[in-house]
Amino acid sequence: MPPRAAVLGGNENKLLEVLSQNPEGCTDKLLQQKAKLEKSALVASINKLLKLGRLEIKSQGSILIYQLRDVKSNEATKGMGQEEKIVFKIIEEAGNKGIWVKEIRTRSNLQLTQLNKVLKSLEGKKSIRSVKPVNDSKKKIYMVYDLKPDSSLTGGAWYGENDFETEFVDILGRQTLTFLQRQRSHAEVQHADPASAQRHMMCDIKQVKHFISQLGISKVELEDAEVKQILESLVFDGLVSRIHTLGEGGKKQTFYGAIKHKPLTTGISRVPCGVCPIISQCIPGGLVSPQTCTYMKEWLNF
């Protein structure tokens, strides 16, 4: 026979109503005042709700406050033992940044073997899951099962299943450059004055983001910071220039535009000796010498 669902009395319902109106929590004096209950009735109702897990007590300095507990989290901890509830609560508090084992152990005061058992049990119940951060694959971070991990753990839009998606990033970079080059060509054709052409060819992050979203290459919507990363990488490659201006309200704005010509190979880098990894060992008549150099022979016969 299934257990009967707990029946809440009028006092309990009053308390729940007051607490739902005050999500930040109430002291017992405030509860008594708003629910208009006597002290003994208040205490009995509070105890009943605590047992059912509908309430939780938190401390604000020296004062105790009562807060309504989320029904979902109640359901999440349904059927859990006491230790499991403690560990789950610690992991839940960490939010989408997660928490690693050592930290859980410190806060729960559980032994390692016991903790590992609890974590395994929670993982089996699909209440929590482990995530490997991209920067440190040896660490294991635990978080609530349904939560989306923070971008500092996953690496953001550039990582898929803990692997950096180089091809995706390269395609985005090439398409962004093509867009900026097209903007430049249009501006040069439509505006004979070079300053006017420059004003029209420079694009801000929002324009580039709009273009990328229209492309449909990315499965997820890119953040402004991620679009900026792509543009900055093109600046460092010497393909795009960047200018800062003061926009509305004196706010700093950054604009990006394609450079007319790609950076050329210049000077000594056109000669094999300029890019030779063993130039320091090269002497005439030696093991490495200009007369016997294979790089030089290939270059001369090209």
Add this chain to the structure above:
Amino acid sequence: MEVFNIVKLKLFHHRFEGSGEKNQPVWYSVDIPHSLNLPFYPMFVNIVKQQHGDDAEIMLEELLHQGSTSREILLETCMTRMKVSVKDQGSVDADKLNSVFEVLISRSYIEKADDLLPESGEPPPKKCKTTGGIMWRVNTQAFFNFMRDTHIVEFVKNRFDEGASEVVSVILTLNTQICGDMSQCSSSVTYDQVLHGLKNKNPDLVNFAKSYLDILTDSDLGIVKLIDEYGGGSYLINFANFYQEFAKHHISSIVRERFGPKCHRIFAIVLARNMIEQKQVSELALMPYKDAKELLYTLYTENFLEIQELHRTPDFSPLRTFYLFKVPLEKLTLKLLDVCYKAIFNLMEIRKAKLDENSRLVDKSLRADAAVMVATQRGISPNDLEDMLTSSEKQQLGSCMRLVKRLDLGEINILDSITALTHFGTSQTLS
């Protein structure tokens, strides 16, 4: 005797400097900076040929051969050389040569060698047995300044467009500074002067002169500076900033070709940020953390990057120390200059080896050319002469000359890098 002749020759070419008192041993030292200008001589001759014709080319070649000489001896040598190559001995114009000499002085390509004049009371040296006793030599700084201006115009053209490079070219033409001066900036020119210069050079750009000047002055390169807004504005070229950007451009090119575009991106990040942590580099580089780390340490191993330690605590614990990467630009410049001179030496060695390998063919080809010249002088058609070279010999010679030409082009490319790196080093010393 041979050593004495070599030393005598080197003294006239200012390669060696001698010092000592009478009846005491003479001490000689090598003037290294002067000696390192030798690979540039063909470029100097080419510049003068393009600007002032063949007569000027011959004159400069002779002066470079002799190191320093008087005007009369130089003109006499040039006339002798030109008479050999012309049929009619009377057609060598002495007045024309004189005027070419004057033009080269006015362009500062030739200067007085005042430091070679004897002290008062002493007899003048043999070569100085002429009126006035003034010795002349090539002013290498004037040529380097010309090459600098050409590089600036080319750099601006690649970075912006042709219009901007024309405006910069006008400012450089109006630069009234003395050629021997290694100054950090050009003389300032007003907006009206730029307009006037553009009207003569490229009238289509006159309407856009202000726009181009605004673009150039707003750019983060800092090559063109606005120093005064009075009367439309006064502008100048900052050579120190140009040398820095030019040197960075060459070094970046070396990194890109040697280590790849990903490594170049990391190098550019460290160069732009000056001092940066490994973690920050990997975030900005937009590549996997492991790859960024590997490339960063490759650059560090090859001495393109340095690590600066910043200790947070007095105990110098590695766990509480910041390790910041930076580009040691001055040290890197010196290291790459070494590589440049070594590369030039290697190319010279290979060229010498190729020509020695084919010396018989080269001599035969020279004899054939001389025979054709003599025949032409005697009125005989070159087609009537028997071919001295067989087809396979011609093919072999052609292949050898193609290689020599490629080596010469390679040398010119290396000289561009040497110019960029040397001038950056000098401008850092002066600042």
